[in-house]
Structures are given as C-alpha cells and as structure tokens.
Amino acid sequence: MTAYSAVTREVVRDLERLLGAHNVAVDPEKLASYSRDEVGLQFWDREYRAEVLVFPESTGHVSAVLAYADSRRIPVTPRGAGTGLSGGAVPAFGGIVMAFDRMNRILDIDLENLTITAEPGVVTAEIQAAAARHGLEYVGDPCSGDASFIGGNVAENAGGNKVIKYGTTGANVLALEVVLPSGKVTWFGGKRRKDVTGLNLVHLIVGSEGILGVVTRVVLKLVPRQEKVVDLLVPFSTVEEAIALVPRVMREVKLIPSSLEFMDRNSLSIVSRYLGSRLPYQEAGAHLIIQLEGNDEEVLSDQYERVGDLCFENGALEVFVADNRNFRDQIWKTRKNIAEAIIVLYTKYAKEDLVVPTSKIPSLLESVSEACRRYSLEAVNYGHVGDGNIHVNLLVDESCEDWHEAIEGARRDLYLATRELGGTLSGEHGIGLKRKAYLGMFLDDTQLEIIRGIKRVFDPNLILNPGKIVDL
Amino acid sequence: MTAYSAVTREVVRDLERLLGAHNVAVDPEKLASYSRDEVGLQFWDREYRAEVLVFPESTGHVSAVLAYADSRRIPVTPRGAGTGLSGGAVPAFGGIVMAFDRMNRILDIDLENLTITAEPGVVTAEIQAAAARHGLEYVGDPCSGDASFIGGNVAENAGGNKVIKYGTTGANVLALEVVLPSGKVTWFGGKRRKDVTGLNLVHLIVGSEGILGVVTRVVLKLVPRQEKVVDLLVPFSTVEEAIALVPRVMREVKLIPSSLEFMDRNSLSIVSRYLGSRLPYQEAGAHLIIQLEGNDEEVLSDQYERVGDLCFENGALEVFVADNRNFRDQIWKTRKNIAEAIIVLYTKYAKEDLVVPTSKIPSLLESVSEACRRYSLEAVNYGHVGDGNIHVNLLVDESCEDWHEAIEGARRDLYLATRELGGTLSGEHGIGLKRKAYLGMFLDDTQLEIIRGIKRVFDPNLILNPGKIVDL
Numbered sequence: 047m048t049a050y051s052a053v054t055r056e057v058v059r060d061l062e063r064l065l066g067a068h069n070v071a072v073d074p075e076k077l078a079s080y081s082r083d084e085v086g087l088q089f090w091d092r093e094y095r096a097e098v099l100v101f102p103e104s105t106g107h108v109s110a111v112l113a114y115a116d117s118r119r120i121p122v123t124p125r126g127a128g129t130g131l132s133g134g135a136v137p138a139f140g141g142i143v144m145a146f147d148r149m150n151r152i153l154d155i156d157l158e159n160l161t162i163t164a165e166p167g168v169v170t171a172e173i174q175a176a177a178a179r180h181g182l183e184y185v186g187d188p189c190s191g192d193a194s195f196i197g198g199n200v201a202e203n204a205g206g207n208k209v210i211k212y213g214t215t216g217a218n219v220l221a222l223e224v225v226l227p228s229g230k231v232t233w234f235g236g237k238r239r240k241d242v243t244g245l246n247l248v249h250l251i252v253g254s255e256g257i258l259g260v261v262t263r264v265v266l267k268l269v270p271r272q273e274k275v276v277d278l279l280v281p282f283s284t285v286e287e288a289i290a291l292v293p294r295v296m297r298e299v300k301l302i303p304s305s306l307e308f309m310d311r312n313s314l315s316i317v318s319r320y321l322g323s324r325l326p327y328q329e330a331g332a333h334l335i336i337q338l339e340g341n342d343e344e345v346l347s348d349q350y351e352r353v354g355d356l357c358f359e360n361g362a363l364e365v366f367v368a369d370n371r372n373f374r375d376q377i378w379k380t381r382k383n384i385a386e387a388i389i390v391l392y393t394k395y396a397k398e399d400l401v402v403p404t405s406k407i408p409s410l411l412e413s414v415s416e417a418c419r420r421y422s423l424e425a426v427n428y429g430h431v432g433d434g435n436i437h438v439n440l441l442v443d444e445s446c447e448d449w450h451e452a453i454e455g456a457r458r459d460l461y462l463a464t465r466e467l468g469g470t471l472s473g474e475h476g477i478g479l480k481r482k483a484y485l486g487m488f489l490d491d492t493q494l495e496i497i498r499g500i501k502r503v504f505d506p507n508l509i510l511n512p513g514k515i516v517d518l
Numbered sequence: 519m520t521a522y523s524a525v526t527r528e529v530v531r532d533l534e535r536l537l538g539a540h541n542v543a544v545d546p547e548k549l550a551s552y553s554r555d556e557v558g559l560q561f562w563d564r565e566y567r568a569e570v571l572v573f574p575e576s577t578g579h580v581s582a583v584l585a586y587a588d589s590r591r592i593p594v595t596p597r598g599a600g601t602g603l604s605g606g607a608v609p610a611f612g613g614i615v616m617a618f619d620r621m622n623r624i625l626d627i628d629l630e631n632l633t634i635t636a637e638p639g640v641v642t643a644e645i646q647a648a649a650a651r652h653g654l655e656y657v658g659d660p661c662s663g664d665a666s667f668i669g670g671n672v673a674e675n676a677g678g679n680k681v682i683k684y685g686t687t688g689a690n691v692l693a694l695e696v697v698l699p700s701g702k703v704t705w706f707g708g709k710r711r712k713d714v715t716g717l718n719l720v721h722l723i724v725g726s727e728g729i730l731g732v733v734t735r736v737v738l739k740l741v742p743r744q745e746k747v748v749d750l751l752v753p754f755s756t757v758e759e760a761i762a763l764v765p766r767v768m769r770e771v772k773l774i775p776s777s778l779e780f781m782d783r784n785s786l787s788i789v790s791r792y793l794g795s796r797l798p799y800q801e802a803g804a805h806l807i808i809q810l811e812g813n814d815e816e817v818l819s820d821q822y823e824r825v826g827d828l829c830f831e832n833g834a835l836e837v838f839v840a841d842n843r844n845f846r847d848q849i850w851k852t853r854k855n856i857a858e859a860i861i862v863l864y865t866k867y868a869k870e871d872l873v874v875p876t877s878k879i880p881s882l883l884e885s886v887s888e889a890c891r892r893y894s895l896e897a898v899n900y901g902h903v904g905d906g907n908i909h910v911n912l913l914v915d916e917s918c919e920d921w922h923e924a925i926e927g928a929r930r931d932l933y934l935a936t937r938e939l940g941g942t943l944s945g946e947h948g949i950g951l952k953r954k955a956y957l958g959m960f961l962d963d964t965q966l967e968i969i970r971g972i973k974r975v976f977d978p979n980l981i982l983n984p985g986k987i988v989d990l
Binding site: 252434494 | 820
C-alpha cells in the first residue's frame with residue numbers, strides 16, 4: 047500500500063499556479079458532486095471525496111498536474127461526465143480529481159480518411175451529431191451517450207446499442223494522445239486503419255479505466271451513415287424463444303442487425319411506472335428490439351419481413367414494425383429509460399453488467415431468479431442480447447435493513463453462475479471500485495499479476511486512479 | 519543482453535523425454551528449413567539457425583517445453599507456417615524453434631454463438647472453409663491464407679483483403695489460451711463479444727509476435743456469409759484519381775466494400791511476366807479492385823452501377839465487372855501473385871509494408887519514386903488501399919553489388935517520408951527482426967520503454983522469441 051500525500055493549501059496554490067485559479071476548485075459542494083458517479087452513494091460503505099478539483103484546458107495542463115502529483119505522491123482520479131457504473135471516477139484515495147469539462151472541442155473531421163478527432167470532454171452525442179452532419183456515423187452508442195464524455199467511453203471501453211454490428215468503443219478508436227503519470231505526453235496509433243508497429247498500446251489504454259494514463263485526444267473511425275432505419279419490437283412468451291432467435295437471424299437471414307436488444311417483463315413494468323406509458327404485450331416474457339439499417343427502402347422491407355417470419359417461427363406473439371419516427375422513439379425511450387427508472391423508483395439496488403455466450407442467457411436468467419428467491423430480491427433484466435451482455439438489476443424492498451448483505455450474497459451467487467456459463471464480470475461497465483473484490487473470481491493469479499505488472503510499468507508511483515481494478 | 523544456454527545433447531534428451539522423440543528434431547536440413555520465413559535468406563547479414571526443433575501436440579507439451587527452457591535460459595522461438603515477412607519466426611538467438619504443425623485441429627464450431635475454436639497450427643484457409651460449410655464466414659483473409667497458420671495470423675495481427683470492412687485478425691479474436699514463458703497456462707477472453715473485466719490482454723497478445731506468450735487455442739468470431747460477390751476491376755490513368763475514389767465510395771454510395779485493393783503499373787507488369795497473362799489496360803497508372811458483397815443480386819448490381827458511375831466521374835478508363843467466377847479468379851490470381859512474382863524473378867529486394875492515412879498514398883508513392891531515382895532501384899507498389907496500407911517492394915538490379923546499402927538508404931528515406939505523412943512502419947507484416955532497427959523512428963523512448971516493461975512482465979527471463987520488436 048502506497049502512502050499518499052495529503053492536499054495541503056500549498057498544493058492547491060501550486061495547482062492554481064499551474065492551471066490558473068479559475069481551473070482549480072475546493073468548495074465542498076463541488077468536491078462532493080465531482081466525487082461520485084452513477085453507482086449511487088448508498089452503495090458504498092464509506093464516503094469518497096476529492097480534496098481538490100482541477101479542470102485542465104489543454105494537454106499541457108494535464109501533463110503539468112500529473113508531473114506535479116507524481117513527484118509528490120498525490121493520487122489523481124481522471125473523470126469524464128460521471129455517468130460511469132463502476133465507481134471508476136470515484137476518488138478512492140481522495141487527492142486530485144481531474145475533470146475534463148473544459149477540454150471539450152472537436153478538433154478535426156477528416157472527410158478523406160473518415161476520422162474525427164476530439165478532446166476527451168466532448169459529449170458522445172456531439173461526436174455522433176458532428177459525424178451525421180457529413181453523412182457519416184460514429185457508431186459508438188452507449189445508452190448514456192447524451193451525457194457521457196468520449197474520454198470516459200474510451201476509458202471504460204463503452205459498449206451500447208450497436209456493438210453487435212460495429213464493435214465496442216475500442217473497435218472504433220484509431221489513436222490516442224496519452225499523458226503518462228510522469229507527465230510525459232505520447233501518441234499511440236494514428237489515422238491508420240491498421241498498425242502493427244510494436245505492441246498494441248492503443249487497445250491496452252482503451253478500457254484501462256484511467257489507471258495507466260490520461261487520454262487527452264481521441265481519433266475515432268467514421269463509417270458511412272445508413273439512411274434508413276427500421277426497428278422491430280417483438281414480444282415472446284419466453285426468454286428461451288427470444289434468445290434462440292439471435293443466431294438464426296445471423297445464420298438464416300444472413301445479416302447482422304445494428305441493434306439486438308432485450309427487455310424482460312420487469313423491465314417493461316418498471317419503466318412503465320416511471321414513464322406512464324406502455325408497450326404492446328407488456329406482460330409477455332421477453333421483448334426484443336431488432337434494428338435493421340440500410341440505404342434502400344425496398345431491401346430493408348424485404349429484410350424485416352424475413353426477420354419477422356423467423357420471429358413468428360420462433361414463437362413471437364406479434365411483430366411490430368417501427369418504420370416511423372414516433373413509434374421508434376417510443377421503443378427506444380422505453381429501452382433507454384429502464385436504468386433511470388430504477389434509480390428514481392428504488393434506493394437500494396445493484397446494477398450488474400454480466401456477459402455470457404448468447405446461448406447461455408436463459409440459464410443466466412434462471413440463476414438470477416434463483417438468487418432473487420434466495421435473497422428476497424426482485425430483478426430487472428435487460429441489455430444487449432446480441433453480445434450476450436445482460437444488465438441484471440437486483441432491487442431490494444425499501445423496508446429491508448440489511449440490504450447490503452442480501453445484495454452481496456446474490457452478487458456472489460450470480461458471479462459463480464456466470465463463471466460456470468463461460469461468462470464474465472463486466473461487459474461494458476468496467477471493474478472500477480465496485481467489482482474489484484470479485485475480480486479474482488474471474489481472473490487467475492497469473493492474470494492479476496500481469497495486470498499489476500503492467501500498471502507498474504505505466505505508473506511506478508501508483509498515483510493514477512488508485513484503488514481501481516486491482517489492489518497493488 | 520541476456521546470456522543464453524546452448525542446446526546440449528542433454529537438453530535434446532530432456533526435450534525428447536517431455537514430448538516423445540518423434541516430436542523433437544535436430545537434423546540439419548530440417549533445422550534449416552524451420553529457421554527461415556518469407557523474408558529471404560539473402561536479406562540477412564548472417565545465418566540464423568535453430569539448435570533443436572520441437573513439435574508440440576498439446577498445450578501440455580507447450581507448457582512443459584517453456585517451463586524447461588525458462589529454467590535453463592534457453593531461447594524459444596514459436597513458429598507458424600513460416601509465411602511471415604518480418605523474420606518474426608527466425609530464431610535470432612538459436613535455441614529451440616517450436617513449430618505448430620501438429621497442433622492443427624479445429625476443436626469447435628459453435629453455431630449458437632457464432633464462434634470457431636482452433637489450435638494454432640490450423641491453416642487459415644481451413645478455418646475459412648469450415649465456417650463456409652455452415653453458411654458462415656471467418657473474415658480474416660491474408661493473401662498467404664492458403665498456407666499461413668491461424669496462430670501466426672494472431673501473432674502478427676495479420677491483415678489481408680477484407681480489413682476495410684471487417685478489421686484485422688485481432689478484431690475477430692474473442693479469446694486465446696496462452697502459455698507464458700514460465701509454463702503457466704491461462705485464458706484471456708472467452709466466447710464473448712465484449713469484456714471489460716480487467717485490462718484488454720487478448721489484444722495485447724494479438725500482434726505481439728510471440729514475445730509475450732505462446733498461443734495454444736484461438737476462439738474466433740464468425741459472421742453471416744454473404745452469398746453474392748462482385749469484383750470491379752478499374753484502371754485509372756493516375757494514382758491520384760484512384761485514391762481520391764476511396765472516400766467517395768464510402769461517403770457517396772454509403773457502403774464499405776469488402777475489399778479495396780490497389781496495384782500499380784509495375785505490379786501488373788511483373789506479375790504478367792510471372793503468370794504469362796495480362797489484365798486489360800495493363801499500362802494504366804493504377805488499377806483498383808473493388809469487391810462488393812451481399813445476399814441480393816439486384817441490390818448488388820445497383821450498388822456496383824453506382825460505384826461504377828463514381829469511378830467514371832473520378833477518371834476511370836474503364837470499369838470491368840467480374841460477376842463470373844473466371845474473371846474474378848483471374849483478377850485475384852493477379853493480385854495474389856505479385857508477391858510470389860517478385861520472389862521468383864528477383865533475388866535482391868526488400869518488401870515493405872507501409873501504412874499512411876489513405877489520402878496520403880499519392881504522396882507516399884511520390885517519395886517511393888524519388889527514393890528509387892536516388893538509389894537506382896525499381897519499385898512495385900500494391901496493397902490494401904482502403905486501409906492506407908501499401909506494400910512497397912524495392913527491387914535491385916541483379917548486377918548491383920552493394921545492394922544492401924542501396925536498400926537501407928531507400929528504406930530510411932521512405933520511413934522518414936512515411937512518418938512525415940502520419941504513417942507508420944508496418945500495417946500487417948510486423949517488426950520482427952527485419953524492422954527492429956527502425957522502430958525508434960516511429961516510437962518515442964517513452965513507448966519503447968513501455969514495450970520493454972511489458973515484455974519483462976510476461977517474460978522476466980527473456981527466453982521467448984528474443985531479438986524481436988525491441989532489444990532488451
């Protein structure tokens with residue numbers, strides 16, 4: 047365990063000198079609001095609090111703060127928009143929180159090489175919008191995209207709704223400017239679709255949750271924007287029927303949908319209470335959203351008819367075709383508001399992010415039911431079923447006192463089941479602080495030692511986002 | 519510099535005990551043939567030679583050999599089919615060459631989760647064929663695919679003809695069983711489309727050229743196989759016109775071709791001498807091959823008409839549509855035989871693998887012409903133009919005596935130009951032994967130190983494929 051230095055008045059003055067006083071904050075309310083993410087304070091057994099906040103405006107600022115902090119052994123926790131779901135941006139050891147609100151420029155849209163270059167504080171939706179203005183698409187599409195920063199998406203290797211067709215954030219990152227804890231500034235990758243010049247450090251940084259380096263520039267790949275989109279909403283009686291459809295669409299219709307999302311009965315019920323609206327067949331066992339895209343209306347309609355037929359063959363109760371804006375908005379509003387509905391309607395919950403081979407989802411959901419019975423919990427299950435990624439939300443009745451015990455018991459049981467099914471702990475939310483204690487259930491000692499070793503290569507003084515992923 | 523132990527008779531006996539005598543070889547001819555790859559012996563300034571060959575039949579064998587070699591400080595060089603173009607499989611320090619000819623089973627095709635699992639010694643084309651039998655596709659498609667092993671594809675992060683649409687080998691790897699130099703066996707990843715459980719070690723191993731661990735199982739992603747394929751062969755007067763087309767296809771026709779290949783005039787001329795056949799407009803400045811794929815004949819023909827129109831707008835001399843097997847075979851035979859033609863017709867050459875932002879390809883090719891004038895060389899340029907990846911082949915007249923000097927001078931000039939254009943040293947062939955001396959032109963000291971640090975984390979005794987990528 048490293049002994050970290052406290053943030054004294056002298057440190058604050060030094061940071062003000064490095065960044066300008068307007069880019070440094072210590073007022074308690076601001077410190078509090080920049081010390082949490084979407085995990086929910088009630089989840090933690092203690093309060094984590096930054097001692098000082100810095101708002102760098104440039105790579106030079108980031109470098110100066112890191113070099114300073116490294117020399118004094120002050121922990122630095124980089125932070126995006128705070129939409130994370132693993133406590134990744136929570137300052138576990140106090141110290142400096144580095145917030146990227148003021149590095150929020152799109153620097154370049156390159157129409158010859160189909161790339162976009164941005165600072166880490168740009169909101170994901172702004173990247174999408176900027177690409178769309180040129181008939182192009184940035185395909186990263188996390189559900190929190192209206193708020194999340196692209197730098198956070200990179201740090202967590204965010205997934206989202208289009209991974210099945212286009213891959214995760216990482217699959218769309220071409221290059222990163224990274225500041226190491228020493229303050230050294232370097233570039234990994236370039237405006238290049240491929241690169242085997244040395245080890246693949248771009249994709250080591252992606253998903254490293256800010257423990258290896260701080261990203262200060264992101265170069266992303268753009269693809270042609272498909273002009274037509276159709277969403278199918280398909281209720282099934284059982285989860286099994288819904289899941290069995292997934293490989294059949296790929297094998298038999300021979301296409302990869304741009305989204306393949308799943309919502310269970312409880313998901314629709316809770317979001318319905320929150321939004322006050324209903325989807326058809328609300329009481330069905332499972333709903334799929336299948337999104338197809340293309341440039342030709344006729345081709346698309348031929349495709350959705352074939353997918354629809356396959357749905358009926360697989361026991362679909364109905365196939366609703368959302369080829370108009372209104373219905374599509376309603377479907378996606380429902381899907382995207384499940385997470386928020388839980389936060390608003392419950393105070394005691396754990397949001398899990400399990401991933402298993404797609405065919406194992408029904409078995410996983412059986413284990414969820416079993417754990418709920420055992421620990422008197424309710425579960426809301428939804429997610430990116432094309433990727434095998436299910437957001438299992440364990441909800442506790444408000445009257446329950448020892449809810450942490452119940453949740454921890456259920457999590458452990460579920461993780462065991464997930465491991466048994468060839469799955470893992472997190473598909474897109476990350477380990478952070480929240481899942482660190484359970485990492486050893488999924489990675490062996492050899493792997494944990496490799497992760498620790500790589501951490502020490504990048505951050506020998508262990509100042510960068512300490513307490514995340516693994517203990518050192 | 520580590521002091522390595524020699525392979526004594528006792529070592530050979532020990533290896534025979536571990537693997538069975540039939541899996542160990544020391545006869546000089548075999549040692550010689552397993553000590554080279556496709557770089558060409560004439561390129562090296564000395565002879566590299568394995569002291570003993572082992573042919574593991576299982577992960578257990580691999581583990582036993584590595585643990586043994588690690589304890590005795592004997593270098594181990596893993597080797598696929600020897601189709602590499604960087605000397606990656608050349609035993610720079612002698613010792614043991616570990617060949618995967620006998621770990622060549624496809625272990626599992628999972629039609630529910632769309633994956634294929636194979637041992638490293640399976641030929642790439644066999645993986646493709648096995649997937650095709652189920653109406654699926656493994657999209658890795660290196661030009662050497664009829665001979666290369668999938669393990670070698672992973673080690674080098676092989677590219678090939680379909681990267682523009684589907685990404686490199688790495689983009690299609692879901693999981694790897696890896697044996698570390700200590701002999702420990704571990705798994706990175708799983709049958710999962712996404713995974714943020716700890717650092718991304720799968721993609722750190724991919725492309726690491728066998729310096730971090732030895733891959734003993736590969737789990738690959740499969741996608742729906744598209745039923746119809748059309749290739750366009752499009753001659754242009756100038757390289758500029760051909761390259762300017764690339765982003766226009768994506769932006770204006772709004773599709774990503776499955777291949778977008780480039781051949782310059784010298785490419786066609788040399789392959790024509792080798793094969794004795796000609797393509798139309800053989801004397802044009804540049805030819806593109808544009809491959810489109812889909813499931814619907816009509817859609818495809820609409821697409822290639824739009825692409826064809828765009829080609830004419832961009833100055834194409836003609837647009838040939840290869841919608842029949844014969845013409846398509848001729849086009850691809852031409853494209854895939856350029857490399858072989860060079861090897862057969864020349865003895866003094868360097869095959870480079872530069873990658874730049876696509877829009878910079880014309881500037882890169884100007885630098886190639888300049889270097890050729892300066893050093894009295896000829897160049898044959900072709901490659902994966904959709905990825906910005908050009909195989910620049912520098913050819914020396916047979917009568918030239920000091921050809922190494924000429925080649926080295928030209929390489930240095932070209933690398934400087936490539937760097938200036940935002941490009942890098944290798945897109946898909948790797949650094950290996952051949953490009954190691956030039957890595958410092960593209961990576962700064964910070965990056966080189968990170969690579970060395972990561973190497974030491976995995977391989978503290980430096981026994982695994984020493985002499986590759988970086989010196990330690």
